[in-house]
Amino acid sequence: MSQPGIAQEVSVETKNSIINGLKNGPAGLTVTNIEHTPISGIYQVSVQGNKVFYSSEDGQYIFTGQMFKVAGGKVTDVVQLKQSQKNIQKIKQVPKKNTIVYPATGVKKHQLNVFTDVDCPYCAKLHQEIPKLNAMGVEVVYLAFPRAGIHSPSFSKIASVWCSETPKQSINKMYQNQTMDLLECDDTAIIAQHQLALDLSLKGTPAIFFEDGKIMYGFHKAESLLDMLEK
Known part of the structure; x- marks a missing residue:
């Protein structure tokens, strides 16, 4: 399966699927943004309070931590890279x-x-x-x-x-x-x-x-x- 473009907009269906899945989690979790990651089927979810985690396409599995891209003899923080691009x-x-x-x-x-x-x-x-x-x-x-x-x-x-x-x-x-x-x-x-x-x-x-x-x-x-x- 081809890797989705990070800049590509996540479909409404996928967003709704993730949000509905997350409703089974803690109450009051307000999603502010959902974006692609370089890994197919894994999405970056932003919630109120400038917090970020990762989710499966159905919102049933989530994990936290840093995601790094390994290339060119170095590792790059994916979230930091995307934020840097937005900032500039x-x-x-x-x-x-x-x-x-x-x-x-x-x-x-x-x-x-x-x-x-x-x-x-x-x-x-x-x-x-x-x-x-x-x-x-x-x-x-x-x-x-x-x-x-x-x-x-x-x-x-x-x-x-x-x-x-x-x-x-x-x-x-x-x-x-x-x-x-x-x-x-x-x-x-x-x-x-x-x-x-x-x-x-x-x-x-x-x-x-x-x-x-x-x-x-x-x-x-x-x-x-x-x-x-x-x-």
Whole structure:
């Protein structure tokens, strides 16, 4: 039997079969999503509380734990891989005009999406690596994540950067602790990106997303990031 495509939608009949089978289990189990897995006849079931388990097609057998794919000399967490792919798709939906883009010099080889906070010292350190990354063919796209919240001084600062006529110069000033007048402007984009960061369950800044959705936190030198991009 051929392996189902993971991205393929599970049929209504199969979903109903699993849900009906699960009704024989604990009361109050609310299914939020059912997806294919790489294994034919085994489905990934998500329930309220961001919990995940696996089920047979009739919902009569379930098991928990991690599922790994073994290939290319490594093992990959299947759930984590699927979530990473979903995360990067959400990030790609943010209009480029609402970000700060540092394009690659010459041919673009890679892209990093970075959630940044102007009051984050490690963000300031990473910012200094951008010219090197650009020279190596890496485009860096900044998204805003003022971790202190949408009513905080950090929010006002980063909103002022995004609203500035020269955002790259403004963010340089912020990272260098230079005085800058705060602007009253449309902060809708910052609110949306802050909410996206929360939806992605980000734990800190800088939050660096690779092209495959993998995430890393904190400061890393340009050479180290390039090495990880090319693995």
